[in-house]
Amino acid sequence: MSIRDNLKRLFAPRHLAFIGGRSMARALKRCADGGFQGQMWLVNPQHASLEGVPCVASIADLPCGPDGVFIATNREHTLSCVAELATKGAGGAICYASGFAETGEQGQALQEQLLQAAGDMALLGPNCYGLLDYLHSVALWPVAHGGKAVEKGVAILTQSGNFAYNLSMSDRSLPLAYMASVGNQAQLGVAELMDVLLDEPRVTAIGLHLEGLKNVPGFARAAYKALEKGIPVIALKTGVSQIGAELALSHTSSLAGSDALYDSLFERLGVIRVSGPVSFVETLKAAACGNLPAGPSLIALACSGGDAGLIADYAERNHLTLPKLDASQTEELIHVLPSYANLVNPLDFTTAIWGDRDALEKMLDTALRTPADAALLVLDYPAESTGERKECDLLLDLYCDLLARHGKTGFVSSAFPELLPASARERLHARGVAALQGIEDGLGAWSRIAHYRVRRHVLLNGGEAALAPICPDASVGRGRLLDEWQSKQALRLFGLPLPDARLCRPEQALDEARSLGYPLVLKVVSADLPHKTEAGGVALNLKDEKALGAALDTMRGNLARQAPGLSFDQVLLERMAAPPLAELIVGIKREAGFGLALVIGAGGILVELLKDSRSLLLPTTDQAIHDALLALRCAPLLTGFRGGPAVDMPALVRAIRAVADYACENAEQLLELDVNPLLVNAEGAVAVDALIRLA
16 A cells, blocks of 8 residues: 555544553543544553553554554654554554654654655654544544544644644634644655545645645645645744744754745645634634635624624725625615614614514524625623523524525624633534634634635636746755856846847957947956945946946956956946836745745845845746736836836736746756846836856
């Protein structure tokens, strides 16, 4: 069997084994108490039984290779257990022990031995808490957990065992189908686990708690598979700060990577990025029922003017629209609600009809007869001791009934997170209605899912999401820098537009200038002087021979003072470019193990000050380049600022495409590339400076 086939066995096991001491006996008993019906064995050579569980003396004595195994021994014994299980034909094993690649070179060597011992057996970890599978009532897990069996739900992959433990214990009623702590991802990483989980039709969404990715192309393929299937992927990425990145490396030997590149990767693939644990859970809950809204419009209901105001504010903040009630709805509501009710969306239906089944049903029936994509009911439960929860239960039941009658997607949110009790959340989830806690977090979560549906179609039609990112191997050393002429000529072959130019010796400059024509730019050419302007190696707008001659003399003196070891033996003459509408920088960012990115931003001398840029992983598409340009803060300069002319956008996209094509063709050896500035106007684009460094 392949690793993938064995991973499928691990995700739907018929039998389980636990290797270790008393904690594993308790883990086995938790599986039995949780409802697992298959055979289970406890392997321990030193005891006949532990905690009332009979022990099998060795792996060799097992009647078959178990589909799933939890190994809770030290790292040295873990190696021998993995080898024996692979020989026995086990499906997959969880390696709980730490002390592998996260500890340095010696641990890395042990991790390589672990991989070799596993062969084609699926291996999760090492340095991980394991797997919770609530579809099959399986807990290959070393401690208690707070989940329970579900018919369908979300799958969560995390690099933190404690995050997984706390999430299972959280009072949020998140329907969990699977949760895996991936640890060091020695063999199976996020990409491989996602790929197999997406084949399980009862998985409605995937949540990722990431420190870093080890297989970016594989992740891109899995995320694209999710996009095709319409399964939302929600990511909480840590390691954004410098300290966070260092912690990620020491925790699970993960490279946190450039946060801008993760943003680019997620945006390209429709992955929904969230900022914290609460938004992570609430967004997963919004997707958990699998019944996604078609778009961002809402009919919103509350029994309080204050709640209606909160809905309006948070809806606008999250780009959710609230279509007006039509005349027939207003007419019907007049006969149901008191005269002081404000008949708008969000609708404050007041407490006047509280507990009145007929009035509530008429109100809901009228309000939900709307073209809005989804419905929202805001409801806070009082304390159970008040005896007033039955009226809230009545409203929830009627709301769910009317949603079904109208074929409408809906959700419920409380204004305060703790005022939507577990009983109400479970009742809603059983009816396929998301129960979100806290109106601010709830509307934020719903917005992400609502906009996912729209964004998904754009991404699938655009084609960029289907392209696997280029991830070149790490290169050692500084490489060699091409001079400006060499850099430009290399890019010219791929279609980058350049000014008319001549490369010559300083003493030939006057003759070459006559054939080229004025006004001109004069530059020194040397790979040893990449930043020419600071050293006085550039002279602009030379209008005649006298100006050129003077510039040559001045430049020779500047370089003698600023760069005394530099040979002044080559100069570049270029026709002075017309004044641009905008100056851009186009560059390539290379991050070992992550990818090759095209960076587009505001350029010229203010590039560091403005910090206005967008990154696209390569390869990319013309449409993605076009969209990135329009997403820049300086985009109005491109589209016709204050009634001025717009740039030739197709020509600009072609120029940037030339840089991207060169980078893709030379991915393995390209270390650095900058075109700055790329001058753009209504007539087209022209690159007036370029720098390339090759391995």
